[in-house]
Amino acid sequence: MRRRRILFTLTILVLLTFTAAGCGKQLPPQPKGEVPEYSIIKCEDTSLKNAKSYTLAIEVPGQPGVDELKKVAQQAAHELAKEKEFNALSIWFYDYKEYYGYSICPLGEVTYAPDGSISNAKNIQPGEYDKMSFNYENLQEKDWSKQLTAEEVKVWKKYRDKMEQVGAEKALELVSKETGKSPQEIQQIYSKQSAW
Secondary structure (H helix, E strand, C coil): CHHHHHHHHHHHHHHHHHHHCCCCCCCCCCCCCCCCCCEEEEEEECCECCECEEEEEEECCCCCCHHHHHHHHHHHHHHHHHHCCCCEEEEEEECCHHHCCCCCCCCEEEEEEHHHCHHHHHHCCCCCHHHCEEEEEECCCCCHHHCCCHHHHHHHHHHHHHHHHHCHHHHHHHHHHHHCCCHHHHHHHHHHHHHC
């Protein structure tokens, strides 16, 4: 009986020592301060042969600045790492989820990988977050006076979808009938988004 107690005590001490020494899984850093509201549109496995990677499409409503997007990136990476191990992560930011799927990223992109570069992901094992860093180079402050309204984004999306199906001229005609907007207004909205 005494031998079992000693063995049990030693086992507990060893486990406590390993835990105190930091042998538990280290997660990406959490941001300091309040994180803006955000929602994940999609989490896509974009792994390559030698690297486990993901791409997150995230909607951040309102008019977030670069510092706020950095906090969202840090929080999203931290939360994803609780569920999945990876050695590279791309985060694409949208002010409206309707933009997702059109090869545009209005609010910018953040990379979380070794030296902040996806190409270095093969140099580490998935889950080695202490060897990874954030690359915020593709974030920039926006001129919010040029942001489309929610209604304009819906018109833009209808026009983009129709344009792919029937061509630009016919799409203008169809979307004009659907929305009550003139072809000129639709073209202005399309141009406004392109400049955004």
